[in-house]
Amino acid sequence: MALKISQTGINLIKQFEGCQLKAYKCPAGVWTIGWGTTEPINGVKPHQGMVITQAQADSLLVNHLKAYEDAVNKLGTNFNQNQFDALVSFCYNLGTGIFKGNLLKAIKEEYWSNVASQMLLYNKARVNGALTELKGLTRRRQAESELFLKQCVKEDLELKKAAQLLYKRKVISVLGAWESMDNMKLEYVPGLLKNMGGIDRLVKDKIISDRLLWEYKQYNANHIRALIIKYSKLG
Known part of the structure; x- marks a missing residue:
C-alpha cells in the first residue's frame, strides 16, 4: 500500500x-x-x-x-x-x-x-x-x-482509550500529553496525581502500591501508563 x-x-x-x-x-x-x-x-x-x-x-x-x-x-x-x-x-x-x-x-x-x-x-x-x-x-x-x-512506535490503543476516558471525566485537560508514552511530561505528574485525589486516595483505592515511588518522584513513563489505565477503570 x-x-x-x-x-x-x-x-x-x-x-x-x-x-x-x-x-x-x-x-x-x-x-x-x-x-x-x-x-x-x-x-x-x-x-x-x-x-x-x-x-x-x-x-x-x-x-x-x-x-x-x-x-x-x-x-x-x-x-x-x-x-x-x-x-x-x-x-x-x-x-x-x-x-x-x-x-x-x-x-x-x-x-x-x-x-x-x-x-x-x-x-x-x-x-x-x-x-x-x-x-x-x-x-x-x-x-x-x-x-x-528511528524505530516507529506502535500506537498504544489501551493507553489512548484510558487517556480519552480521563479527559472526558476532566481528570486531565491536555489529552495529547498522556495518549502516548513518548509525549508524557514528567513535570505534569504531580498535577495528575492531585486531580486523581492524591497519593493517599490512590493507595487506598489500590491504584498504586509503592507510595515512596510517587512521593520521591522515581516514576517513569511505564509507571504513569499503568496509573492512567488502572485509574480509568474506576467506576
Missing part, C-alpha cells in the same frame, strides 16, 4: 526549507520560493521578483509533495513511516532522480544502516562552480538519517 508523508516529515521539511514568499536564489543558484519550491507554478518557474502568499506557499508544498511520495513508493520497498518521511524529505531537497548507485543498492537490499550512511554523503552543492559542503545540508542530512533509523 502506498504511503503518504506524515506531519513529522512535513515538519522536518519545513524546518530546513524555511518559507520565503519572495523568490530567492538558494546556495546552489536555483530560484526558489515558498517552502523550497523550485517547480513551475501555473506553468511559470520561480524567478526574480516573483511573490506569493502564505496560503499559496502551504498549498504548493502539499501539492508538490505527491511527486516525491510517488518517487519513494516506486522504490518498491516496505518502508516504515519514519523511513518514508525521511526519504521524501531527502528527495524533496535533492530531486526524484537521486535514488541510484550505492544508495539505491542499499535500499533494495534493505541494509538500513548503510542507507542512512549513504544519505549523509549528500551534503554538498556547487558554489561558484566548486563542490562545497554546506553546513545547512549537513544538519539536514543528519536529521533525515536519524529519522530514517
Whole structure:
C-alpha cells in the first residue's frame, strides 16, 4: 500500500526549507520560493521578483509533495513511516532522480544502516562552480538519517482509550500529553496525581502500591501508563 508523508516529515521539511514568499536564489543558484519550491507554478518557474502568499506557499508544498511520495513508493520497498518521511524529505531537497548507485543498492537490499550512511554523503552543492559542503545540508542530512533509523512506535490503543476516558471525566485537560508514552511530561505528574485525589486516595483505592515511588518522584513513563489505565477503570 502506498504511503503518504506524515506531519513529522512535513515538519522536518519545513524546518530546513524555511518559507520565503519572495523568490530567492538558494546556495546552489536555483530560484526558489515558498517552502523550497523550485517547480513551475501555473506553468511559470520561480524567478526574480516573483511573490506569493502564505496560503499559496502551504498549498504548493502539499501539492508538490505527491511527486516525491510517488518517487519513494516506486522504490518498491516496505518502508516504515519514519523511513518514508525521511526519504521524501531527502528527495524533496535533492530531486526524484537521486535514488541510484550505492544508495539505491542499499535500499533494495534493505541494509538500513548503510542507507542512512549513504544519505549523509549528500551534503554538498556547487558554489561558484566548486563542490562545497554546506553546513545547512549537513544538519539536514543528519536529521533525515536519524529519522530514517528511528524505530516507529506502535500506537498504544489501551493507553489512548484510558487517556480519552480521563479527559472526558476532566481528570486531565491536555489529552495529547498522556495518549502516548513518548509525549508524557514528567513535570505534569504531580498535577495528575492531585486531580486523581492524591497519593493517599490512590493507595487506598489500590491504584498504586509503592507510595515512596510517587512521593520521591522515581516514576517513569511505564509507571504513569499503568496509573492512567488502572485509574480509568474506576467506576
